Amino acid sequence: MGERGGALVQGTLDMLILKTLALEPLHGYGIAQRIEQVSGGVFRVNPGSLFPAFRRLERAGYIKPMWRASENNRRAKYYALTAGGQKQLRSEAEEWSRQSAAIASILEAS
């Protein structure tokens, strides 16, 4: 069940999910699609890691599930960002840019 395409940096999947949901509520496959598209096909997430992440984020109170009709008019489970999730996304994103800037400056130094 290894990640096909680019492997995700450990612990970033949660942040990517939150970011994706920041735009609009989506169902599971939609989230995977969006991540793949936006990353230009670099990140491909499989259900084996995506769904447990939903469960984790839901339990933490960062996202909340809701049942809606999907594009083909079937009942589907959508996830939406909560206020706590927005806060969490902000702090994770800040932390991420701080760290990646630091890593970049280490790599550029020579």
Next chain:
Amino acid sequence: MSLWTNLTGGLRAMFRKQEAELEMDEELRAWLEAAAAQKIRSGMSPAEARRSAMADMGSMESVKEEIRAAGWESGIEALGRDVRFSIRLLKKAPFFTAVVVLTLALGIGANTAIFSLIDAMLLRSLPVRNAEELVEVSHASFTNPLWEQVRAQQDVFSGVFAWSTDRFNLSPSGMVSYASGLWVSGDFFRTLGLKPAAGRLLTDADDRRGCANRAVLSYGYWEQHYGGSGGAIGSTILLDGHPFQVIGVAPAGFFGMDVGWKFDVSIPICASAVFDGQQSRLDRRSWWWLRVAGRRKAGIGMAQVKARLAALSPTIFGAVVPTNWDVESQKRFRQRVLAPAPAATGLSGLRAQYEQPLRVLMAVVGLVLLIASANIASLQTARAAARGREMAMRLALGASRARLARQLITECVLLSMAGAFLGLWFARWGNTILLRYLSTVHNTVFLDFSPDGRVLGFTTAVAVLTALLFGVGPAWWGTRIPLTSAIKETHASDRGIRGRLRLWIVGSQVALSLVLLVTAGLLLRSFRNLATLDPGFDRDHVLLVSVTLPRANERAEAVYDEIERRLRALPGVTGAGRSWNTPLSHVEWNTNIVSDAAHAPQGDDALAYFNFVSGDYFDTLRMRLLAGRNFNAGDTTSSMAVAVINETLARRFFPGLDAIGRTFRVEGEARKLEAPVQVVGVVKDAKYESLREDTLATVFRPISQMDETGASNFEVRTKLSQAAMADAIRDTAAGVSRDTSIEIHTLAAQVDDAMSRERLLAALAGFFGGLALVLAMIGLYGTLSYLVTQRRVEFGIRMALGAPAQSILGLVMRDVALLLLGGIAAGTGLALAATRWLGSILFGLGPQDSATLAASAGLLAAVSLTAGYLAARRAAKLDPISALRHD
């Protein structure tokens, strides 16, 4: 907030499981549909798209499993499942389960039993209010005047008290019946913060000079003798013939200040005047009988107590100098210093004696448990191997290794819990036996074994540790299976890792068993050395009779003489003597003597031990007179003072001389020398106070020349039993003087009591050594049988090609010999390192005794080879055809 959603989400998932599962199904199905739709859009045929989407997802079950695992509730559910599944599996293997639980119960039970003994004797706080505030005022012991000074002068304690243990005869005459007595000062119960269970406790007002005879009963005594009835209050109890009024009952669980002992009845110190007559101990400055302790005032630390006691000491000691001492001793007395010692766990004479042996025993039972765990680990490994196919199947179906390992460990914890429960029960039973071993004829040991948090915690910890110990290895190896070979289950699959692991296990068992065997061997031989030691007298067929007259009696000597004469005339009695002290009674009387010979020991080196005996004493105890004469009727108060001395005294105090006819002088009160005593005889050496002692220089003086009365111990030599003689002896004593009280036990029992510690150690070490040997042999046999089964095909081929049964036997036995050599080599190293701790406990041999080591190794080798042979014979008896047909 997030904790809350987490909790409610988990609970919902647990209690509305059906719904949650349906939602999960639906969600995953939606995913598949969406993925398939996407693929169709990009040009796949619908069938192909669906198959491709499903392939992308992988096993739907394992995705679901991962989703479930993301929530905490899945842990609990999995645990429940594991427990149910494990119970079902264990039920299917009742023999295995029984063996494991029983082995564990023995191991855990032994550990719990020894630990509860350590807990009860060394660790437990006294059952009183804030025991940690209690401080003993440390001095060997106190006289009543000294104690009164401490009480008057001290200012660091919120309460201070003195106490002493004693025993009181309850029966007015005839056979004695003793109650354990506790002398207490007035503030005793108040300072300890005890509340009466009935009536009231003794108070300050009850402990004044000329006090009324009042007594407080212990709760246990009250229940046992008064049925816990309120009618006891106000009733009268007879103590050594003196009537005391019962005023109350101490709370349940309170046994006194001394661990290992419990009181029956407690009376105030002032009441001692009633017992002593004119020479009351209340004013005696050299009657040392009390212990003192207090409760620290709030905010006062040990350092302050120490400083204050030291500062007060000159005043305290200066006020109560024993006036009959010589000047030098008085000077040293004034310089003594009182020091505090923590008393939260009470005081105990048992501690000094048993602390080190208990440590040794704890290590011994720890090793036993280790060996037992190794056996179970070995069994588990075999079981895991037998279940290889099941495991492989479950792995292939998508169970994770961690999941399987968790289930195996659950199984171990369950077994271990069952073992611990049974073990606790074993331990209770073991504790009763331990107490019996600790008790002597003079001293019934009492220890509070009621389970407390510390013991239960210990047992739980041991059980969990054991489970990990025997569970983790098998769980690790058991789930590390090359899938294909395990499913095919080829016979050769398993000689490797598991076989080697089990050989290692058995090898360490052999090594550990050797350590235990050597320990047991040393302790058994040490005990045997003591038991077979010639104490210098013949311990068998002698009854010791102690006679007490009801009150001071001027005719006492005549009464005792007459009793001795009549005892000697009883049918079945071949000899009777009388003495002030009996051998190994732990009563001693010693003082310095000055020999008339040159180069004799002087000053404090010149200590001699005394006894006063009748002429028939030596004959009755079969102590041979080596030179000179015995006492006779001519030795009276008006004739020359005479003595019979033992060989050691003759050798040391009259070096190179014939001691007969020479004299020595006894240092009396205030170190003044008394009139010369002439040596008239030399008797063979005998032990005085303890079997372990180097024989002490001993002086025997005739009772007829004794100043005080009090030589009231009789030695009666008879082939008849104590029970058969008791009535005749009692009637004889009563016939001479009515109202005499007598106590009878055998000299043999008194000698046995002098080795109670060694007997306890030897018995326990022997038992556990044997247990370890049996366990190790079961392990060895099991492992070899297993390996033999694994090599069945190999052996079959060898035999089919013409190898004789002998060579197959040889193949297996070579493995056994190698294992044994390794185990014994490692064990010898361990044993040599470990037995050093036995050091001072041993008697008559060193901790590195090579004979014991060799014998232990020999025994271990013999038994191992037998176990190995039995397993090897199975291999040799193999029918090659059937072996090859297998699989």
